[in-house]
Amino acid sequence: MSATTWVPVIGLEVHCQLGTQTKLFCGCANRFGAEPNTLTCPVCTGQPGALPVLNQHAFDLALRAALALGCDIAPWSKFDRKNYFYCDLPKGYQISQYDRPYCSGGGITLASGKHVRLTRIHMEEDAGKAVHDAGNTTRVDLNRAGVPLIESVTEADMTSSEEAHAYLVALKEILQYAGVSDCDMEKGSLRCDVNISVHPEDEPWRTKVEIKNLNSFRNVSLAIEHEIGRQIAAYEAGAAIAQETRLFDPDRGETRTMRSKENEADYRYFPEPDLPPIPVDAALLERERGLLPEPAAERRARYRTELGLSEYDAGVLTSERGVADFFEAAVRASHDGTAKDLTNLITNELLAGLAGDEIEASTIAELPCKPHQLAELVALTQDGTITKKAARSVVREMMKTGRSPAELVRELGLEQVQDTGQIEAWCRSALEAKPQVIDAVRGGNDKAIGACMGAVMQASGGSANPEAVRDTLLRLIRESD
Amino acid sequence: MEGPDVDLVLETAALARLEVDAGEARTLGPQFAAILKHFEVLSELDVEGVEPTSVVSTELQVRTDEVRPSMPRDALVGNAPDPREGFYGVPRAIPKRDAGGQGGQS
Ligand SMILES: [Zn+2]
Numbered sequence: 001m002s003a004t005t006w007v008p009v010i011g012l013e014v015h016c017q018l019g020t021q022t023k024l025f026c027g028c029a030n031r032f033g034a035e036p037n038t039l040t041c042p043v044c045t046g047q048p049g050a051l052p053v054l055n056q057h058a059f060d061l062a063l064r065a066a067l068a069l070g071c072d073i074a075p076w077s078k079f080d081r082k083n084y085f086y087c088d089l090p091k092g093y094q095i096s097q098y099d100r101p102y103c104s105g106g107g108i109t110l111a112s113g114k115h116v117r118l119t120r121i122h123m124e125e126d127a128g129k130a131v132h133d134a135g136n137t138t139r140v141d142l143n144r145a146g147v148p149l150i151e152s153v154t155e156a157d158m159t160s161s162e163e164a165h166a167y168l169v170a171l172k173e174i175l176q177y178a179g180v181s182d183c184d185m186e187k188g189s190l191r192c193d194v195n196i197s198v199h200p201e202d203e204p205w206r207t208k209v210e211i212k213n214l215n216s217f218r219n220v221s222l223a224i225e226h227e228i229g230r231q232i233a234a235y236e237a238g239a240a241i242a243q244e245t246r247l248f249d250p251d252r253g254e255t256r257t258m259r260s261k262e263n264e265a266d267y268r269y270f271p272e273p274d275l276p277p278i279p280v281d282a283a284l285l286e287r288e289r290g291l292l293p294e295p296a297a298e299r300r301a302r303y304r305t306e307l308g309l310s311e312y313d314a315g316v317l318t319s320e321r322g323v324a325d326f327f328e329a330a331v332r333a334s335h336d337g338t339a340k341d342l343t344n345l346i347t348n349e350l351l352a353g354l355a356g357d358e359i360e361a362s363t364i365a366e367l368p369c370k371p372h373q374l375a376e377l378v379a380l381t382q383d384g385t386i387t388k389k390a391a392r393s394v395v396r397e398m399m400k401t402g403r404s405p406a407e408l409v410r411e412l413g414l415e416q417v418q419d420t421g422q423i424e425a426w427c428r429s430a431l432e433a434k435p436q437v438i439d440a441v442r443g444g445n446d447k448a449i450g451a452c453m454g455a456v457m458q459a460s461g462g463s464a465n466p467e468a469v470r471d472t473l474l475r476l477i478r479e480s481d
Numbered sequence: 482m483e484g485p486d487v488d489l490v491l492e493t494a495a496l497a498r499l500e501v502d503a504g505e506a507r508t509l510g511p512q513f514a515a516i517l518k519h520f521e522v523l524s525e526l527d528v529e530g531v532e533p534t535s536v537v538s539t540e541l542q543v544r545t546d547e548v549r550p551s552m553p554r555d556a557l558v559g560n561a562p563d564p565r566e567g568f569y570g571v572p573r574a575i576p577k578r579d580a581g582g583q584g585g586q587s
Pocket residue numbers: 023026027028039040041042043044045146
């Protein structure tokens with residue numbers, strides 16, 4: 001029996017909430033977690049006669065997303081009404097963009113080298129939230145109704161759950177770096193639908209199925225894996241796959257058919273008569289282009305080639321834009337050749353501290369200590385004022401208080417003892433206590449000096465400069481001939 | 482006068498969530514046709530050289546991204562037929578077996 005090679009075909013539709021202060025068409029706050037229905041007004045609850053007014057910043061952020069993803073910006077676009085009835089949609093239509101989206105094309109090249117093309121991105125308003133009680137009632141909260149979204153749609157360019165996952169990770173990174181959205185899936189800022197079909201190699205594509213309700217990257221992977229298996233099993237059993245929308249059930253790890261009512265696809269789009277077309281002028285485009293940060297992938301490459309960091313370090317530093325910005329500000333305030341020391345302090349101390357319970361701040365930017373202070377601290381290790389070990393104790397204090405490193409070094413008594421007389425006295429008593437070290441070193445065993453160095457460092461409370469101690473010990477051994 | 486067929490009337494009614502039976506659909510079909518016919522009068526207008534438009538104003542008004550006070554919850558939810566602890570209570574929107582989920586489209 002020859003096994004068929006099945007090829008999955010996967011496309012993604014990602015909804016992303018824009019990081020504005022207010023909603024898309026009214027001044028209600030765009031904020032997660034408020035008491036139900038406390039962030040609503042006549043516009044976002046769809047009261048008769050209320051008129052939408054476009055939030056300019058929402059459009060600016062949408063443009064920035066398009067620029068960061070290499071899309072072609074349309075010289076003008078328009079809004080349309082997408083009509084459907086559901087209890088979370090107070091107007092009976094969603095203001096969206098149909099045949100004139102604000103941009104098209106673009107895409108993301110994944111770390112594997114695979115390029116995933118974007119078909120388009122359009123703007124639209126979010127719907128409210130419906131919570132289905134155990135009884136016969138559904139409760140509706142309209143705080144989310146009218147929150148600005150961009151929906152990006154890819155071509156069906158992906159062939160595995162790993163590729164889909166890599167695409168989502170890259171998309172999230174780009175949108176976060178561009179300051180478009182916090183992309184927090186737990187708050188619903190990023191939501192994903194999957195289109196998927198399978199076909200035997202060398203055969204045309206088959207019927208595609210849409211999966212909704214995917215609220216984590218892990219669930220996207222699980223749903224794709226499950227759906228590939230379900231479709232292959234159906235075809236191999238001689239059954240057909242229906243074109244339909246399915247819901248992923250995270251508890252059971254499987255997909256199931258959505259109610260047919262929700263499958264309704266006749267949205268009867270027509271132009272939104274309350275909103276004139278939106279033009280894009282060159283000045284706005286240039287301004288947004290200027291605000292685009294260097295993408296994470298390019299920063300990673302630069303940290304390796306220009307600063308000599310490892311792939312691992314570059315990855316940790318660019319995992320969040322705030323961390324990368326902090327690091328770069330510290331590098332700019334430092335002498336050349338300190339990138340690795342700065343990296344160690346950031347990744348081993350600052351990020352570890354942020355992950356722990358003792359520090360109140362939740363992002364590196366909120367820490368009381370600033371990049372230039374980290375640069376000062378590293379400078380103190382470079383000129384021999386303190387050891388690298390002492391620097392770690394200092395930075396732990398700095399991140400709690402934001403006090404200057406020089407001040408903390410003095411206060412904690414961490415300055416290395418440069419006083420040669422004092423160091424020589426410690427070295428003499430260490431050699432007297434361990435005369436066998438002198439013979440061993442004379443006999444060619446340089447490592448034996450370690451025993452005396454340990455004793456001196458202990459006597460100095462760790463403040464003696466190790467190089468000075470070593471040099472002094474060797475000189476005393478030579479002189480004792 | 483020929484009207485839209487019964488199926489089209491029923492489909493349109495279903496999309497508008499209106500209860501229409503087949504008998505009513507047969508009556509409504511020709512009435513739809515008459516209304517649509519009336520709109521054809523508009524096509525007689527000479528619009529040569531006139532830009533098509535779908536909006537009242539062509540000047541886009543925008544606003545800055547500044548929070549304005551929302552409405553007091555009671556002023557809105559309080560006027561709904563079934564306010565429930567700050568939520569709008571509505572008849573159950575999905576069948577019971579899907580309990581616990583969060584519905585909606587976007
Ligand atoms: Zn509002």
